[in-house]
Amino acid sequence: MKQKNVLQKNNITMWSEEKIDRFRQTLLNWYDESKRDLPWRETTNPYYIWVSEIMLQQTQVDTVIPYYNRFIKTLPKISDLAEAPEETLLKLWEGLGYYSRVRNMKVAAIQIQKDFEGKFPENHKDVLTLKGIGPYTAGAVTSIAFNQTQPAVDGNVMRVLSRLFEIDLDISKVSTRKVFEEIIRHLIDPERPGDFNQALMDLGATICTPKNYFPETSPVKEFNASYLNETWEKYPVKKKKTKVTEKTFYTLMIKNEKDEYLYEKRPSKGVLAGMFTPIMINQETFKEQGWKLFNEEDDYNSIVRELEQYIAEVYKLKIKMNSQPKGILKHVFSHIKWEMIVFEALALEDNARFENLKWIHMSQFDKEMFPVPTQKVNNLVETLTLF
DNA sequence: CACACGTGGGG
DNA sequence: TCCCCAAGTGT
Structure with missing residues (x-):
């Protein structure tokens, strides 16, 4: 045959x-x-x-x-x-x-x-x-x-x-x-x-x-x-893509006494591998780890206190967060949608010295490589004074 | 094979 | 707002 x-x-x-x-x-x-x-x-x-x-x-x-x-x-x-x-x-x-x-x-x-x-x-x-x-x-x-x-x-x-x-x-x-x-x-x-x-x-x-x-x-x-x-x-026949999953992050723009902001280098695999974002805490993961969240729009006070405590424990960094978010940003990838609830914060003592953390001054932003979600956060924070 | 992987433009 | 689309490849 x-x-x-x-x-x-x-x-x-x-x-x-x-x-x-x-x-x-x-x-x-x-x-x-x-x-x-x-x-x-x-x-x-x-x-x-x-x-x-x-x-x-x-x-x-x-x-x-x-x-x-x-x-x-x-x-x-x-x-x-x-x-x-x-x-x-x-x-x-x-x-x-x-x-x-x-x-x-x-x-x-x-x-x-x-x-x-x-x-x-x-x-x-x-x-x-x-x-x-x-x-x-x-x-x-x-x-x-x-x-x-x-x-x-x-x-x-x-x-x-x-x-x-x-x-x-x-x-x-x-x-x-x-x-x-x-x-x-x-x-x-x-x-x-x-x-x-x-x-x-x-x-x-x-x-x-x-x-x-x-x-x-x-x-x-x-x-x-x-x-x-x-x-x-x-024509052509083309199967529709599966729709995007949504993730919410508490996003912390932490500033030190030298007016530098804190960024975290992402893992070498996954979304935006090896790039800098502000510290982002996945809301779901945060809950699963046993942190009690009060997800009331008009009462961020308790959330803020917990986030400060979380940063102290995980990053060994004492911070003071603004009590209200600076803004809520969205960014859509091909397969994921990020919602970033952006808070500003001050580092009370500059003792965070982890490998993946980097302080960057605003005047150096154009020399750094930032993925677009980070650029959006930068732009939001640039629009005014802290506190 | 299905899914991960960015971003901006257009209907 | 939402969905699709744009000269694909790696895992």
Whole structure:
């Protein structure tokens, strides 16, 4: 019995060679006329392409542009990245999110120095060994920088293809990507593989969009089965995400006699790994540890007394908290929602000397790397005088 | 495989 | 306000 290939298994009929040829021409003609001018399209330097691709992961083009320009200006060579201190990298990445991306890039840059003589590898399998580079990014860099016929299947490409071929596979599943890669292996233009991949992404970003999609405006509408069959509203199929969990923290901005504020370095795993936040006490955990909370909005006095006692016990630090919160801030992550009840406090004696604690003066805020939730707290406290 | 992992923009 | 979305990868 003959083994079915990936396309047959999923009931996908590939186009004829003639139709594939016409599609390539149509798509690339459109791309040549309509492509967006983007800074990383002015180079074929694999390092710069790599930087752009990492930044663009789950991040919009407009957001990336200034970060990209600053990054390659500050670190123009792979060796600069490999040798840069983590604080420098995080400062360059501050506000972009998904901070493990830049940490992984440093690891990969060191890999490149060690395993590939400092030169970005051209071999697709080698590229895949680099930390932070998965199937999408490996395909993007090798096709764009080295003109290799590798698929680069991202969310755009899956959306475009699912509409062109009426594919009802769930694009939120990682396994689905393989099917689309197989389609691309048939469609990709061997003369201009990098442009072909980028053209598909540009099409997805500007015309074949998730919302406000008008298939009759597409340069490839004659190839679009879901347009011709008027089924385009069904595609792509994408399972909804599970909703976010909410957490409430008593957040303490503690100031000492030198006008410095106290920050705590977060654990190396988990949300905002290794970054500074004010001392944040999870309300649920606090209760479970046996602290009696009186959660009355208009009576924070008892809570404040307990928090002062908690800080004395756990951080060995005597503080005097303001009796009312300075404000209540919210921050939404992709999967968590934080509510921060922010209190100001004074350190009565400066004897907290734990590894993970750091006093930082307001005048140094712009030199420090703070994740956005911390920035929000900083802004709140900056707006007035203490007590 | 499902979930963790940030942030800002838009309907 | 809420939900979805944006050039994914690691575990």
